[in-house]
Amino acid sequence: MQPTNSQNAPAPHTQAVALLQGNHSDPFGYLGIHRNESDTGFVVRACRPDAAAIDLIVLDEDGSEKLRAPMERIHEGGVFAHSFEWEGETKPRYSFEIDFGTSKWTTADPYSFDLIIGEQDCYFWGEGTHYDAYKTLGAHPRTIDGIEGTAFAVWAPNARRVSVVGDFNRWDGRTHIMRKRIEAGVWELFIPGVTEGDHYKFEVVGDHGELTLKTDPFALRTQWGQKTAALVHSLDHYTWNDQEWMERRASADPYHSAMSVYEVHLGSWARVTEDGNRWLTYRELADQLLDHVEKLNFTHIELMPITEFPFDGSWGYQVTGYFSPTSRYGDPDDFRYLVDQAHQRGIGVILDWVPAHFPKDDHGLGRFDGTALFEHADPRQGEHKDWGTYIFNFDRNEVRNFLIASALLWMREYHIDGLRVDAVASMLYLDYSREAHEWVPNKHGGRENLGAIQFMRQLNEAVYGSCPGAMVIAEESTAWGGVSRPTSAGGLGFGFKWNMGWMNDTLTYMEREPVHRQYHHGEATFSMVYAYDENFMLVLSHDEVVHGKGSLINKMPGDRWQKFANLRMLYGWMWAHPGKKLIFMGDEIAQWDEWNYHRSIDWHLRIGAEHSGMERLVSDLNAVYRDIPALNDLDHEPGGFSWLDHDDAASSTFTFFRRSRDGDVVLVAVNATPVARHGYRIGAPTAGTYHEIINTDADIYAGSNVTNQGDRHTEQIGWQHQAQSLVIDIPPLGVTMLRLKR
Structure with missing residues (x-):
């Protein structure tokens, strides 16, 4: 393998000019150390436009100074050279003392180092299976031949030139021109003296000669907003203290246990009003947010995207840094501390992850090497009109590899427990949100995005195959079959799927006045027709409380009392329904206002009994869901749920029971009207004594306290297709759950 393409280099007398003009095809063939024309020694060349003078220091085998000589400025633009005699065939070690006029700096020559990327790295990257690519591409502090510095590498196969620029070279792209590895389309350079915390970008001369400054796609640490540089960073310093959790996670069974998720936007969960309304840091959130989540008995938090993004108003869904946590709230190790x-x-910690599309910001992935590299060139395939973003080209091995390496970095290096994959429907369908003439069919003439399907299967196989206990969740809103079925069975391989149908039908039902619900009873019960088609997660996400949709409490009909009762009923029905659970921050206290990413949740509302009662109800629902097997053990298997009566539309009441594999039983009754149902007979699958474990109308939740005090015993009266039954009171606009005593 040839490390350079020197056969295409310009003639020697034009090389300095080509270098300074940024047109040199092989800087390693000209700069650095080479045999001199007489073949009796060596010539060393350097390009430092910022230097007033350079001394060449040739080192002996023991590292001592053997020769020091001023280098000749052979071009006024800043190209220096010095030729010297040398016995022996081995190239000597050397360094430069660079005089900048006001300071001097001694450094090794970047062009004296051999290849830094191995042949296997190049091969697997091109194949699309280099899942550790984030350890090779990007910027990584390294020590080579005893010299400390940073190894840079970036994929830009169609670029004419790529340079590393930063504070260390005054952002001059002529100083550190990279070497192109033609076989992989990757450019590389080791720069001595560049250390952690140094800012850098890649200066790219594109396919048509245009010059752009690009943020490193594999950067491990980046700036946000208008400052878009990457920072050299190492992931080797943090000491984890979550070994017990990781070991337990590896053997856990998420399908037969509780998973209740609190969705959070870190920038607006709580603001520090007395300090300019600033957001909390990762380390502050590690105390305040986790105190709240623990108090409410949630099993997981889901973070809206914290992968680096420039625009606050995108909420993180327009990503420019797929390998770096946003610096808004701290550095990467601060984020690790939060997870730890x-x-x-x-x-557990779930990360909202966005592989469907990316923004058009100049410093980002778009037209990275002057061509449509990460995206399709054809806007019918490569652009989302609705979002003003580019679509990833999933047909390219390297693009799929880039995204899968990102996913695995969060799992491996940040101990993330799950990824919620955003906008899966937009990836699956080539005609997503497009008119008939605005999309290109696949090779079979269909509307399925075959590259995206391959990507998702490859992603899920990689995560589930190498990250024990981790999970991948699809936010997918269509009837695509097998989203959460194994790839071996023809599915996409996700672990779970958001149940958007349940969310839409249930909220539509809940927004209706109770008097009209009897005519729309099926909206509340229809979800059980398809409840086991996928491994579903029931969600009331951020999308339901923005853009004029109103907060959850304001979606509820009726007067103030009925609004709270309706919302408590909704939560009771949701927690009793099969499937994992997710609600968005602020919903636990019934916040009146829509979510606004500029401001904090209205925590002051908790001084009111209704709002604090709602918070207590969510905490208690999570506790019983977590601790009672009947409510979580068979969330994804038909044996865990049976209707008792789903046809009582006239009274807008429905009853059912949940059970576990070991015989735990919970009876559930839901009353969607403001009329209490006293003396209501309900069938029981198992004879015995039942006691109430949740009643959403209890006075501790600010309800009217129509509850079932004491034990309730079954009678040998057949009812609702059961051999025995018992009589209970069902609260108005409420849910009651009664558990079999064992």
Whole structure:
């Protein structure tokens, strides 16, 4: 393998000019150390436009100074050279003392180092299976031949030139021109003296000669907003303290246990009003947010995207840094601390991850090497009109590899427990949100995005195959079959799927006045027709409380009392329904206002009995869901749920029971009217004594306290297709759950 393409280099007398003009095809063939024309020694060349003078220091075998000589400025633009005699065939070690006029700096020559990327790295990257690519591409502090510095590498196969620029070279792209590895389309360079915290970008001369400054796609640490540089960073320093959690997670069974998720936007969960309304840091959140989540008995938090993004108003869904946590709230190790602390409290962390599309910001992935590299060139395939973003080209091995490496970095390096994959429907369908003439069919003439399907299967196989206990969740809103079925069975391989149908039908039903619900009874019960088609997660997400949709409490009909009662009923029905659970921050206290990413949740509302009662109800629902097997053990299997009566539309009441594999039983009754149902007979699958474990109308939740005090015993009266039954009171606009005593 040839490390350079020197056969295409310009003639020697034009090389300095070509270098300074940024047109040199092989800087390693000209700069650095080479045999001199007489073949009796060596010539060393350097390009430092910022230097007033350079001394060449040739080192002996023991590292001592053997020769020091001023280098000749052979071009006024800043190209220097010095030729010297040398016995022996081995190239000597050397360094430069660079005089900048006001300071001097001694450094090794970047062009004296051999290849830094191995042949296997190049091969697997091109194949699309280099899942550790984030350890090779990007910027990584390294020590080579005893010299400390940073190894840079970036994929830009169609670029004419790529340079590393930063504070260390005054952002001059002529100083550190990279070497192109033609076989992989990757450019590389080791720069001595560049250390952690140094800012950098890639200066790219594109396919048509245009010059752009690009943020490193594999950067491990980045700036946000208008400052878009990457920072050299190492992931080797943090010491984790969550070994117990990780070991327990590896053998856990998420399908037969509780999973209740609190969705959070870190920038607006709580603001520090007395300090300019600033957001909390990762380390502050590790105390305040986790205290709240622990108190409410959630098993997981889901973070809206914290992968670096420039625009606050995108909420993180327009990503420019797929390998770096946003610097808004701290550095990467601060984020690790948040995850670590969550695990030590027994709380899992799910990350909202956006592989469907990316923004058009100049410093980002778009037209990275002057061509449509990460995206399709044809706007019918490569652009989302609705979002003003580019669509990833999933047909390219390297693009799929880029995204899968990102996913695995969060799992491996940040101990993330799950990824919620955003906008899966937009990836699956080539005609997503397009008119008939605005999309290109696949090779079979269909509307399925075959590259995206391959990507999702490859992603899920990689995560489930190498990250024990981790999970991948699809936010997918269509009837695509097998989203959460194994790839071996023809599915996409996700672990779970958001149940958007349940969310839409249930909220539509809940927004109706109770008097009209009898005519729309099926909206509340229809979800059980398809409840086991996928491994579903029931969600009331951020999308339901923005853009004029109103808060959850304001969606509820009726007067103030009925609004709260309706919302308590909704939560009771949701927690009793098969499937994992997710609600958005602020919903636990019934916040009146829509979510606004500019401001904090209205925590002051908790001084009111209704709002604090709602918070207590969510905490209690999570506790019984977590601790009672009947409510979680068979969330995804038909044996865990049976209707008792789903046809009582006239009274807008429905009853059912949940059970576990070991015989635990919970009876559930839901009353969607403001009229209490006293003396209501309900069938029981198992004879015995039942006691109430949740009543959403209890006075501790600010309800009217129509509850079932004491034990309720079954009678040998057949009812609702059961051999025995018991009589209960069902509260108005409420849910009651009664558990079999064993």
